[in-house]
Amino acid sequence: MTTDLAIVLAFLAAAIVMFALNRPRMDAVAVMIMVALPLTGIISVTEALAGFADPNVILIAALFVIGEGLVRTGVAQRLGDALVRRARGDETRLLVLLMVIVAGIGSVMSSTGVVAIFIPVVLRMARSAGTSPGQLMMPLSVAALVSGMTTLVATPPNLVVHAELIRHGFEGFGFFDFTPFGLPILGLAILYMMVARRWLSARHPVAVPSGRPRLADWVAQYDLAEREYRLRVRPGSPLVGRRLEGLDMRATSGVNIVAIERSSRIGERFVAATAATVLNDGDVLHLDLFAPTIDIDAVARRYHLERLPLGDQSLADRRQTIGMAEVMVPQTSTLIGKTVVEARFRTTYGLHVIGLKRGGTPHKGSVLDRHLGLGDTLLLIGPWKAIRRLQGESQDLFLLPLPIEVDAVMPAAARTPYALAVLAVVVVLMVGGVVPNVQAALFGCLLLGLFRCIDFNAAYRSIHWQSLVLIVGMLPFALALQRTGGVELAAGLLLDSVGRTNPHAVLAGLFVVTAGLGLFISNTATAVLMAPVALAAASDLGASPYPFAMVVALAASAAFMTPVSSPVNTLVMGPGRYTFRDFVRVGVPFTVLVMGVSVGLVPWLFPF
Incomplete structure (x- = not known):
């Protein structure tokens, strides 16, 4: 072993220890590596920073933006809502649909983002089905990890391995080259989780106070549940026009x-009930009664309306478009002394007053004729856009903390068709090889901006800079190991330990080492380190590099074994109330199954 190799290995060991301890944070470690390696003289500063110009790093950043476009337009949320309706309370159907949808979405966007979106959906599904979230959170994380095995762009490790092939003069993987492995593993994961979920904790999550209200809290405080009705405008109604x-x-x-x-071409949508709104035949009106004595059936007869069940169509359940907010009347308000009608809330603010508190006690009955006083709290309902405009109202109304549900509101829900069209264009360009993948992704980002699915501020916020800096910081390690002979040494040790006559054993060894490293460092960093080793092992055996590269990519996504193996696992640990032992008990056997499928299937589709 040369002195240079010993220095690089010492740096690598230090980096792995820091990664495992998460002190300092991973991106800080990556920057330290970029600074330290050029000081050894093994690589130059330019080579240490070359990752920032790597097309695959730009591609990953662009894919973060495309994923954010799908989030902002509600593609994932709508699929989750459709899942709840399709499952109809059947737990097995719920699990299957959940894992299929999550894996499908994760094939084109960040698995971490998918899990973050679906955690509240799964919690709602668990409440509806009367089951513990612990029975569904683990299947959610497993499906998100398996999604990384379905397409080239599903996860950064795939792109890292793809780039390493190109760097060695080989043709990279195609967009769907991963799919023949990901789909069988997804099927295996569904069958496995049907059994393994019985081993998981059945405890329900403990509610953690957030300090912010929920829509359900206001529904209870102001007795809104007893006052809301849905009625459809029938043909011939005097309200039409x-x-x-x-x-x-x-x-x-x-x-x-x-x-x-x-009704519209893309389904049902909410229309703001402003003074200028014209009613159409077939419109469904959400009515708020000001007194429990009002005969809603008499109202329906008078205006020729059809009464509809509320079900899951209550305003509290349509939180993506209709919101609520509490405001306080400050001392400087010109509304003091006026009634709600005189204040013309609907005309001035585009919102409706449906509740009033005085001295902390909700007023019972109609609030329209109540004169507003200093310190009164009003509950308003209407479009989130109108509610946010109140933040600039400093004289007449003071906006109190918004409900938790505002965090999950899709700001571009009406742009869903455009987002889906852009996604289709990007996939077609990548699959067809019309332009390089990075160019196709950047084109998709521009289209999302053109169709107002995302803006520049949201685009920049969506990029997970920590992941990009981590990739850029680990790339110099791979170069330094190659230059000092470390890659060849690692490949030789692997071949000596498993034998040079059995390539299947080499694949299994690569899988074990890659998955084992993934217990301590990120799967992206693991892919950066192991991809060169896999190609060196293939070269020593005189075999095709593709099966070895593919096994490394699949093993990098097989981060099922501990809650720290992937951010996906960390996210579901709290809501599912899992322990470290839960992940080991479920993840280790499944990782072994995935290794068996990978080692058996990869050489069949990518011969040695």
């Missing part, structure tokens, strides 16, 4: 139209 400001239903019938569902 009329503006809301001319109806005055609040004064004549004691009801307030707070939202309108209207």
